[in-house]
Amino acid sequence: MAAGKRQGMDPIIDIRGLTKTYAGGFTALKGVDLSVKKGEILALLGPNGAGKTTLIGIVCGTVTPSGGTVLVDGHDHRKEWRAARSRIGLVPQELSTDAFESVWSAVRFSRGLFGRPRDDAFLEQLLRDLTLWDKRKAKILELSGGMKRRVMIAKALSHDPDILFLDEPTAGVDVELRRDMWEMVHKMRARGVTIVLTTHYIEEAEEMADRVAVIRSGEIVVVDETRSLMRQLGRKTLTLNLTEPLSEVPPDLAEWAPRLADGGHELIYEFDTKAEHTGVPSLLRRMTDIGVGFKDLGTRQSSLEDIFVDLVHKREDA
Amino acid sequence: MTNRRGIWAIYRFEMARFGRTFWTSLVMPVITTSLYFIVFGSAIGSRMDEVSGVPYGAFIVPGLMMLSMFTESISNASFGIYMPKWSGTIYEMLSAPISPLETITAYVGAAASKSIIIGVIILATANLFVDVEIAHPVLMAIFLVVIAITFCLFGFVIGVWAKSFEQLQVIPLLVVYPLTFLGGAFYAIEMLPPVWRTITLFNPVVYLISGFRWTFFGVGDVPVEISIGAVLGFFAVLLAIIFWMFRTGYRLKT
Numbered sequence: 001m002a003a004g005k006r007q008g009m010d011p012i013i014d015i016r017g018l019t020k021t022y023a024g025g026f027t028a029l030k031g032v033d034l035s036v037k038k039g040e041i042l043a044l045l046g047p048n049g050a051g052k053t054t055l056i057g058i059v060c061g062t063v064t065p066s067g068g069t070v071l072v073d074g075h076d077h078r079k080e081w082r083a084a085r086s087r088i089g090l091v092p093q094e095l096s097t098d099a100f101e102s103v104w105s106a107v108r109f110s111r112g113l114f115g116r117p118r119d120d121a122f123l124e125q126l127l128r129d130l131t132l133w134d135k136r137k138a139k140i141l142e143l144s145g146g147m148k149r150r151v152m153i154a155k156a157l158s159h160d161p162d163i164l165f166l167d168e169p170t171a172g173v174d175v176e177l178r179r180d181m182w183e184m185v186h187k188m189r190a191r192g193v194t195i196v197l198t199t200h201y202i203e204e205a206e207e208m209a210d211r212v213a214v215i216r217s218g219e220i221v222v223v224d225e226t227r228s229l230m231r232q233l234g235r236k237t238l239t240l241n242l243t244e245p246l247s248e249v250p251p252d253l254a255e256w257a258p259r260l261a262d263g264g265h266e267l268i269y270e271f272d273t274k275a276e277h278t279g280v281p282s283l284l285r286r287m288t289d290i291g292v293g294f295k296d297l298g299t300r301q302s303s304l305e306d307i308f309v310d311l312v313h314k315r316e317d318a
Numbered sequence: 319m320t321n322r323r324g325i326w327a328i329y330r331f332e333m334a335r336f337g338r339t340f341w342t343s344l345v346m347p348v349i350t351t352s353l354y355f356i357v358f359g360s361a362i363g364s365r366m367d368e369v370s371g372v373p374y375g376a377f378i379v380p381g382l383m384m385l386s387m388f389t390e391s392i393s394n395a396s397f398g399i400y401m402p403k404w405s406g407t408i409y410e411m412l413s414a415p416i417s418p419l420e421t422i423t424a425y426v427g428a429a430a431s432k433s434i435i436i437g438v439i440i441l442a443t444a445n446l447f448v449d450v451e452i453a454h455p456v457l458m459a460i461f462l463v464v465i466a467i468t469f470c471l472f473g474f475v476i477g478v479w480a481k482s483f484e485q486l487q488v489i490p491l492l493v494v495y496p497l498t499f500l501g502g503a504f505y506a507i508e509m510l511p512p513v514w515r516t517i518t519l520f521n522p523v524v525y526l527i528s529g530f531r532w533t534f535f536g537v538g539d540v541p542v543e544i545s546i547g548a549v550l551g552f553f554a555v556l557l558a559i560i561f562w563m564f565r566t567g568y569r570l571k572t
């Protein structure tokens with residue numbers, strides 16, 4: 001199962017015109033179209049209440065949609081729900097486990113629930129991969145929060161799904177465990193599992209995701225490859241370390257609208273990499289002309305976080 | 319295609335849950351039954367000798383079994399489905415390739431198994447105090463099973479409906495227990511004044527207890543055919559409610 005090769009154009013999940021209005025009358029999804037490619041890691045980003053959990057819930061069967069269709073590897077998730085659901089594993093946002101069960105019986109239960117025959121060797125490997133093997137006999141209530149989350153991941157993987165949904169897998173998880181989690185996600189991707197995850201940590205999406213979908217108020221704002229999204233929407237910052245500190249931006253430089261930082265020792269200029277004229281050479285030229293010297297300069301690519309904040313706010317203003 | 323392994327997984331899970339409280343589950347009915355016999359059987363029964371031609375001690379056995387089975391069935395089945403709802407673990411059941419019918423089969427099957435075990439324990443305990451002869455053992459077993467399943471279905475509906483632990487308790491406490499007590503669990507309807515006798519006939523539990531008692535002694539408050547009809551009718555009504563609930567995703571999915 002070469003994951004890289006399988007990752008092609010054919011979507012493993014195809015969502016069309018999905019809407020959801022909750023009983024209270026609140027519309028959480030306003031016609032979402034989204035396809036997830038086989039073998040990829042897709043990060044779903046969006047502020048609180050954007051509809052991420054609702055979207056995942058509908059695909060997995062915990063939430064009833066109001067309209068639209070979802071195909072899971074070609075199976076309609078409502079008409080052919082058995083085929084669709086048996087391919088999917090879900091780790092929900094909330095930590096909810098049966099406190100009095102042992103880790104081992106919990107994963108065995110999940111595997112059985114999904115109709116798969118008992119396979120102790122498979123489950124042993126799974127628990128070892130998630131460093132839960134030593135805890136297999138422990139009751140879940142005796143575990144720490146991070147371990148509980150891993151138990152939930154083990155449960156979701158116990159039936160060897162092709163698609164894994166991780167709803168905020170790293171919320172409330174320490175840095176080390178977050179690293180572990182990333183590593184685990186990469187391992188699963190290498191095994192050919194398609195992964196859809198939501199997160200509020202942009203660095204996480206940047207680190208892990210092949211593609212990013214940004215959702216806001218029940219609508220997909222943008223879907224693109226992480227790298228190209230950053231390239232397209234990315235802004236760069238030019239930082240100049242000045243030889244002499246400035247108390248204010250000289251009027252001659254006003255057209256670039258730079259700002260001062262570090263008590264006037266730094267001049268910062270933000271520019272758009274997409275623009276035909278970045279304004280960098282002309283700025284440097286003008287600075288030489290008016291005698292503002294600098295010792296050093298550096299540029300920084302804006303992170304996905306900047307892009308995200310940008311996107312969300314732009315739409316808010318519109 | 320049926321997800322048999324899924325049904326089995328839930329059944330096992332539920333039985334393991336009962337297993338964790340195995341001794342309380344086992345000892346409680348023994349103690350309560352003994353207490354009933356000490357109080358009703360010996361203290362009162364010694365002054366009552368026979369009801370409908372049956373020694374009082376033996377007479378109360380079917381009622382005692384029904385009383386425990388009603389309450390156990392309802393509380394076990396309602397708790398079984400309410401807990402995952404309350405703790406959030408229901409997400410797993412909703413996202414699994416298991417149908418509502420399969421889910422009910424597993425939950426109700428497990429709860430009914432436990433009720434039947436308790437019923438048998440009560441019968442065995444009662445046998446230590448009085449001789450209980452069963453006139454129609456096969457019919458008795460069928461009654462036992464069907465009533466256990468019916469009340470577990472009832473419990474399941476309550477568990478799905480309940481939004482709080484209080485609601486979970488309220489129906490068993492305010493409805494089932496009184497109806498059973500007033501339903502001739504410990505006396506024959508003919509012993510009541512005529513007005514009460516008529517009122518009592520509106521109590522559906524009367525028909526269940528009467529039918530069950532008939533399988534023991536061949537006598538009942540109402541003809542056994544009516545009792546059988548009542549049991550089956552009750553069963554059908556609950557099945558209908560459950561199908562309606564699941565068709566509409568009632569209170570399980572958002």
Ligand SMILES: Nc1ncnc2c1ncn2[C@@H]1O[C@H](COP(=O)(O)OP(=O)(O)OP(=O)(O)O)[C@@H](O)[C@H]1O
Nearest residue numbers: 022024026028047048049050051052053054055572
């Ligand atoms: N059961 C429900 N009944 C009514 N409204 C709901 C329900 N569940 C969610 N909502 C509403 O739908 C919207 C989307 O919620 P959802 O949980 O999908 O957001 P989210 O993107 O996952 O947010 P978060 O990042 O906080 O997890 C929110 O405004 C929420 O209040």
Ligand SMILES: [Mg+2]
Nearest residue numbers: 052053054093
């Ligand atoms: Mg959420």
